[in-house]
Amino acid sequence: xxxxxxxxxxxxxxxxxxxxxxxxxxxxxxxxxxxxxxxxxxxxxxxxxxxxxxxxxxxxxxxxxxxxxxxxxxxxxxxxxxxxxxxxxxxxxxxxxxxxxxxxxxxxxxxxxxxxxxxxxxxxxxxxxxxxxxxxxxxxxxxxxxxxxxxxxxxxxxxxxxxxxxxxxxxxxxxxxxxxxxxxxxxxxxxxxxxxxxxxxxxxxxxxxxxxxxxxxxxxxxxxxxxxxxxxxxxxxxxxxxxxxxxxxxxxxxxxxxxxxxxxxxxxxxxxxxxxxxxxxxxxxxxxxxxxxxxxxxxxxxxxxxxxxxxxxxxxxxxx
Amino acid sequence: xxxxxxxxxxxxxxxxxxxxxxxxxxxxxxxxxxxxxxxxxxxxxxxxxxxxxxxxxxxxxxxxxxxxxxxxxxxxxxxxxxxxxxxxxxxxxxxxxxxxxxxxxxxxxxxxxxxxxxxxxxxxxxxxxxxxxxxxxxxxxxxxxxxxxxxxxxxxxxxxxxxxxxxxxxxxxxxxxxxxxxxxxxxxxxxxxxxxxxxxxxxxxxxxxxxxxxxxxxxxxxxxxxxxxxxxxxxxxxxxxxxxxxxxxxxxxxxxxxxxxxxxxxxxxxxxxxxxxxxxxxxxxxxxxxxxxxxxxxxxxxx
Numbered sequence: 001x002x003x004x005x006x007x008x009x010x011x012x013x014x015x016x017x018x019x020x021x022x023x024x025x026x027x028x029x030x031x032x033x034x035x036x037x038x039x040x041x042x043x044x045x046x047x048x049x050x051x052x053x054x055x056x057x058x059x060x061x062x063x064x065x066x067x068x069x070x071x072x073x074x075x076x077x078x079x080x081x082x083x084x085x086x087x088x089x090x091x092x093x094x095x096x097x098x099x100x101x102x103x104x105x106x107x108x109x110x111x112x113x114x115x116x117x118x119x120x121x122x123x124x125x126x127x128x129x130x131x132x133x134x135x136x137x138x139x140x141x142x143x144x145x146x147x148x149x150x151x152x153x154x155x156x157x158x159x160x161x162x163x164x165x166x167x168x169x170x171x172x173x174x175x176x177x178x179x180x181x182x183x184x185x186x187x188x189x190x191x192x193x194x195x196x197x198x199x200x201x202x203x204x205x206x207x208x209x210x211x212x213x214x215x216x217x218x219x220x221x222x223x224x225x226x227x228x229x230x231x232x233x234x235x236x237x238x239x240x241x242x243x244x245x246x247x248x249x250x251x252x253x254x255x256x257x258x259x260x261x262x263x264x265x266x267x268x269x270x271x272x273x274x275x276x277x278x279x280x281x282x283x284x285x286x287x288x289x290x291x292x293x294x295x296x297x298x299x300x301x302x303x304x305x306x307x308x309x310x311x312x313x314x315x316x317x318x319x320x
Numbered sequence: 321x322x323x324x325x326x327x328x329x330x331x332x333x334x335x336x337x338x339x340x341x342x343x344x345x346x347x348x349x350x351x352x353x354x355x356x357x358x359x360x361x362x363x364x365x366x367x368x369x370x371x372x373x374x375x376x377x378x379x380x381x382x383x384x385x386x387x388x389x390x391x392x393x394x395x396x397x398x399x400x401x402x403x404x405x406x407x408x409x410x411x412x413x414x415x416x417x418x419x420x421x422x423x424x425x426x427x428x429x430x431x432x433x434x435x436x437x438x439x440x441x442x443x444x445x446x447x448x449x450x451x452x453x454x455x456x457x458x459x460x461x462x463x464x465x466x467x468x469x470x471x472x473x474x475x476x477x478x479x480x481x482x483x484x485x486x487x488x489x490x491x492x493x494x495x496x497x498x499x500x501x502x503x504x505x506x507x508x509x510x511x512x513x514x515x516x517x518x519x520x521x522x523x524x525x526x527x528x529x530x531x532x533x534x535x536x537x538x539x540x541x542x543x544x545x546x547x548x549x550x551x552x553x554x555x556x557x558x559x560x561x562x563x564x565x566x567x568x569x570x571x572x573x574x575x576x577x578x579x580x581x582x583x584x585x586x587x588x589x590x591x592x593x594x595x596x597x598x599x600x601x602x603x604x605x606x607x608x609x610x611x612x613x614x615x616x617x618x619x620x621x622x623x
Contacts, residue, residue, distance in 0.1 A: 016517040023519030024435050030427030031436070031445045034493065037486055038452055041463045048466045099361025107355055116362065123369045125607050127547020129574045130596045133581045134372050137379075137589070179368050186365070210351040233454065240456020242550040243574075247582060267458045267550070274462060274554055290462045294455060301454035305447065 041294065049288035051281055060288060066253040068278070073285040075292065077253040081263035084170055085245065086238040088259070089177035094231055097182050101189035106215050117187065124183035132247035135176040140167035140248060143175075148260065162258040166250070171259040173249040177238050185234040188308065192226035193219055195312050229307025236300040240293060242267040266293045373600075380597025383590040388598075393560050393576070399587055403595050405562050409477070409571035412564065413556055414546060416481025421488030422538050426527075428489065429496025429534075434522050446497070449490040460486055461551035469555060477563070477570035480556030484548060488541040495537025499530040539610045543603045549574040573599050 046053075052060065056073065063074025104117060144167030151161045151171075196219050204218035220227070250262020251272055266289050277283045387402045394401025428445065436442025460483050468479040503526050511521040527534065552558075557569040558579060573595055580592035 020518045023522070024431075027427050027431035027435060027522075030424045031431035031442075031493075033424055034428060034445055034448050034452060034489065037489070038448055040467070041455070041459065044463050044466045045459075096361045096365055099358040100365050102354075103358040103362045107358060116366070119366055119369060122604060122607065123365070125543060125547075125603050126369075126372065127549070127574055127599060127603065129547065129549045129578050129581070130376070130600055131372070133577060133592055133596055134375060136581055138371070138375060182365055210347050212351040212354040213347065215354075236454045240454075240458065242456065242458045243578060247578075267456055270458050270462060271550060271553055274465075275557075287462055287466065290459050294459045297454055297456055297459075298451055301451045302447075304454075305450050 042291075045287055045291040045294060049284045049291050052284040052288045055281065056285075060285070061292070064255065068273075068282050071279065071281050073281070075266070075285075075289055077255050078264050078266045078269050078289060079292075080255045081170065081249065082239055082265040082267070084259075084263065085173045085177055085249065085265060086235055088170070088174035089181060089238050090231065090235060092174065092178035093182045093185060093234065096178075097185035097189060097230075097234075098227070100182075100186040101193055102215055102219075104186075104190050105193040106211065106219065117190070120183045120186055123179075124187070128180065128241065128243040129247075131176055131180055132244035135172065135244060135248045139172055139176060143167045143172050159257060160259050163256070163260055165260040166262070168248050168250040168262055169258075169260045170249065170263045173245045173263070173265075174259075176244050176248060177241055180241060180244060181234040181237050184237055185230050188230035188233060189223075189227050192223045192230060192308065192311050195226070196222045223311055225307050226311030229304045229309075229311070232300055232304035232307065236297050236304060239300065240267055240297050242271050246271045266290075376593065376597055376600060379590075379593040383594040384597060388591070388594050392562060393591070394587075396585060396588075401591070403571075403573065403576055403591060403598075405559065406571040406573045406576040406595070407598070409556070409559065409563065410546065410573040412566075412570060413477055413480045413484060413552070413572055414542065416478060416566065417484035417488060417545060418538075418542060419485075420482065421485035421541070422492060424485075425489045425492025425538075425541070426496050426534060428493040429500065430522055430527065432493065432497040433500035434518075434526060446494070449493045453490040453494075456550070457487060457548050458550040458553075461554050464551065465554040472567065474567075475555060475557035475569040476567045477556055478566045480552045480570065480572065481566075483551035483555050484545040487545050487548065487551065488538075491541040491544065492534075492537050495540070496530075496534050499533030499537065500526055502533070503529045536610045539606050543606045543610075546603055547574055547599055549578050553578075 052073065056063070060073065061075050061079060064076045065072040065074045066077060067073070100116075100120065104113060108116065144165060148161075148165040148167070152165070155161055200218045200222055201214055204214045209217065245265055246268035249265060249268060251264055251268060252262040253264045253269070254261060256263070270286055270290055270293075274283075274286050277286055385402075387400055388404075389402060389407065390404050391400065391402035392405045393403065428449070432442050432446060436445070464479050464483040464486070468482060469475055472479070507525055507529060508521055511525045512518070516525070552572050552575050556572050556575065558575045559569045559571040563570045577592050577595045577599065580588040580595070583589070
């Protein structure tokens with residue numbers, strides 16, 4: 001038995017644990033590289049923005065000055081522009097996205113379902129610069145000649161639509177942002193609504209509810225945490241969106257109540273001024289803006305992911 | 321069963337009272353109203369897409385010509401010219417990005433699906449990948465600028481490729497993991513039972529079975545970064561002339577579209593539309609192909 005050919009063959013072949021372990025190590029290394037990437041981005045941003053961090057401290061984010069000539073920098077106008085455009089975009093996109101998700105999961109006839117979700121996914125695949133191009137040549141004139149005057153006439157009393165309307169400004173940027181974040185919010189919301197068990201729907205229907213009551217009580221109420229998460233993911237996208245916004249926001253560091261006024265966002269000031277930044281302080285101020293953007297989007301995304309996970313974690317894999 | 325008249329027993333169930341009828345009417349009206357609103361929302365979302373697509377095709381098709389694919393940009397004031405160098409430049413940058421991003425992404429996905437099941441480390445990697453996915457592309461641009469361009473002292477195609485590669489990794493990792501998750505355990509166990517080492521099982525059995533889905537993920541990541549402009553602004557920088565070297569500034573299609581779109585010249589606007597059409601056709605063809613193959617090829621019945 002000791003010298004059976006099989007045993008001999010196996011002992012000659014070895015256990016292969018070396019190959020196995022090194023393969024596992026390489027895979028682990030690649031997985032760890034994802035941590036490394038995040039860590040390295042953070043480190044390099046802090047290192048390069050050191051000068052501005054030291055010089056301005058926390059006041060950097062509450063000061064309104066932006067004067068490259070005299071070396072005086074503050075990020076408040078950009079923070080205002082980013083928040084204003086993102087929140088306005090959410091205000092426009094969320095109801096529409098919810099409508100689409102409700103339509104796709106609850107109302108849509110089956111044969112239409114796949115084409116419509118495919119179309120909304122295509123909307124997500126269009127590059128940001130193409131949205132920007134469309135906005136510059138279609139949305140801006142539309143805003144200047146039709147939508148703007150209409151808004152002044154109907155909502156002028158609110159004070160949000162004052163001053164000259166050039167077509168570029170906070171409102172135009174918000175509209176293009178809304179169009180861009182719609183697909184992500186609606187497809188995530190759709191996935192979350194699909195994760196609600198059918199028994200919930202049937203229970204509510206069995207009590208004699210109409211379809212809307214079933215959606216409200218059985219579906220929306222069960223998935224509200226996930227929906228908030230999806231909205232926050234959309235917010236994360238909107239905060240960091242660069243090209244399309246840069247092309248239509250007007251690029252002027254100003255804080256104005258009017259939505260027609262040109263503004264500036266954190267991302268677009270980097271895009272516009274980074275390559276022509278002269279002087280170390282100017283450059284490090286811009287990198288500090290990048291650092292702020294990085295940290296804010298990480299926090300927003302983390303909260304959002306946790307919320308989406310809380311809902312879809314136990315759901316069975318989606319089958320189309 | 322009994323002889324007592326039933327109607328006396330349950331007066332509250334009379335559905336025909338006035339308030340009951342009103343209530344039902346109100347509830348039905350709300351139902352129809354909300355349904356109509358959600359249909360309207362869907363139409364409002366589809367509309368801009370159709371508008372953008374049609375306008376793009378209308379504007380782009382009228383300015384596309386043969387020279388667009390064969391010539392480099394003409395100087396200001398001269399008509400004609402094309403974006404041949406940008407198309408080639410985009411190709412080079414994307415090739416560099418794919419060569420770096422795809423292997424790392426797939427390997428990380430293999431770790432998550434094959435080795436890290438249930439480990440806290442795997443959960444952390446998964447979560448970090450999701451978060452990294454949401455980091456704005458412009459931030460990638462300035463970090464790669466700080467790391468590579470400042471060291472090299474000049475813009476380069478390599479830096480652009482690295483920036484895009486980093487953006488590809490999280491997407492590919494997550495799709496690879498999901499696709500490997502659909503491979504039934506019985507297949508792996510069969511291979512292991514035949515004495516195949518684990519690394520060989522992962523490559524020849526798991527990855528091979530899930531390959532259509534993984535290729536889909538890679539194509540989607542590719543399509544996503546193909547249209548990225550922001551990370552290339554300070555890394556690849558753009559170039560008006562032919563360039564094939566990795567350590568020199570190189571032209572890219574999205575960059576060129578951006579430069580032309582914000583320029584004041586009609587001729588350049590025309591080229592920007594044509595470039596957008598080319599870019600979007602490339603992206604849509606790949607997304608559609610992926611969709612078709614994914615539906616056909618994905619493993620059925622796995623869990």
